[in-house]
Amino acid sequence: xxxxxxxxxxxxxxxxxxxxxxxxxxxxxxxxxxxxxxxxxxxxxxxxxxxxxxxxxxxxxxxxxxxxxxxxxxxxxxxxxxxxxxxxxxxxxxxxxxxxxxxxxxxxxxxxxxxxxxxxxxxxxxxxxxxxxxxxxxxxxxxxxxxxxxxxxxxxxxxxxxxxxxxxxxxxxxxxxxxxxxxxxxxxxxxxxxxxxxxxxxxxxxxxxxxxxxxxxxxxxxxxxxxxxxxxxxxxxxxxxxxxxxxxxxxxxxxxxxxxxxxxxxxxxxxxxxxxxxx
Numbered sequence: 001x002x003x004x005x006x007x008x009x010x011x012x013x014x015x016x017x018x019x020x021x022x023x024x025x026x027x028x029x030x031x032x033x034x035x036x037x038x039x040x041x042x043x044x045x046x047x048x049x050x051x052x053x054x055x056x057x058x059x060x061x062x063x064x065x066x067x068x069x070x071x072x073x074x075x076x077x078x079x080x081x082x083x084x085x086x087x088x089x090x091x092x093x094x095x096x097x098x099x100x101x102x103x104x105x106x107x108x109x110x111x112x113x114x115x116x117x118x119x120x121x122x123x124x125x126x127x128x129x130x131x132x133x134x135x136x137x138x139x140x141x142x143x144x145x146x147x148x149x150x151x152x153x154x155x156x157x158x159x160x161x162x163x164x165x166x167x168x169x170x171x172x173x174x175x176x177x178x179x180x181x182x183x184x185x186x187x188x189x190x191x192x193x194x195x196x197x198x199x200x201x202x203x204x205x206x207x208x209x210x211x212x213x214x215x216x217x218x219x220x221x222x223x224x225x226x227x228x229x230x231x232x233x234x235x236x237x238x239x240x241x242x243x244x245x246x247x248x249x250x251x252x253x254x255x256x257x258x259x260x261x262x263x264x265x266x267x268x269x270x271x272x273x274x275x276x277x278x279x
Contacts, residue, residue: 031156060179205224224243
């Protein structure tokens with residue numbers, strides 16, 4: 001990620017420290033970045049996955065009210081911790097300058113909104129598409145964060161814990177929705193998740209355009225352009241051929257990854273239908 005820093009400089013001594021800033025500074029506990037596949041990473045990953053599977057199993061029979069409570073709890077947790085993260089980057093890292101690259105509309109940011117919105121929607125295509133999206137694309141994002149953890153390790157305890165807990169929440173929501181029968185199970189469900197992904201990607205592109213000038217070209221929501229993607233392989237494609245060539249390739253690649261997440265559930269559901277006795 002490329003951090004954008006305004007040319008305007010501030011003197012911390014000249015600016016009165018607000019209550020929020022005081023909290024941020026008091027919790028800016030430094031740490032050595034955890035190493036990939038080191039003790040911190042592995043223990044958190046395996047314990048977290050076990051807890052996610054266990055909770056998803058316990059909550060597999062939730063009704064409408066229970067489902068609303070589960071998703072709202074996750075959504076509120078994500079929203080509160082995201083506010084902390086935004087303030088941390090604004091006050092402590094950015095020195096009163098907004099860091100556009102952390103604008104909360106990346107692929108892994110979307111569940112914060114969906115968990116707060118989906119439970120209040122009427123049962124139908126839109127709500128189902130949100131659930132299907134969270135059990136494919138967001139579950140993919142959560143798992144990939146722990147497979148390649150460079151994006152979730154930081155030099156501060158609170159930021160590192162936020163990133164680890166955030167992506168583990170994505171995994172929990174994905175497992176929970178699958179276990180409770182609300183996730184993507186058939187090809188039609190997967191297609192609806194792709195449509196949701198493309199709609200959100202289009203929204204991200206519009207956000208990139210709107211804030212392109214204020215961010216001085218540093219905003220990269222969903223990595224769909226017009227900024228060059230920082231992701232391995234896709235950065236090379238975007239640099240060589242342009243973001244407009246890279247974007248459809250990237251969207252197709254992510255959709256393929258989501259399909260691979262969806263495939264085991266799809267095959268399991270087909271197997272259950274074949275095993276169950278016909279009436």
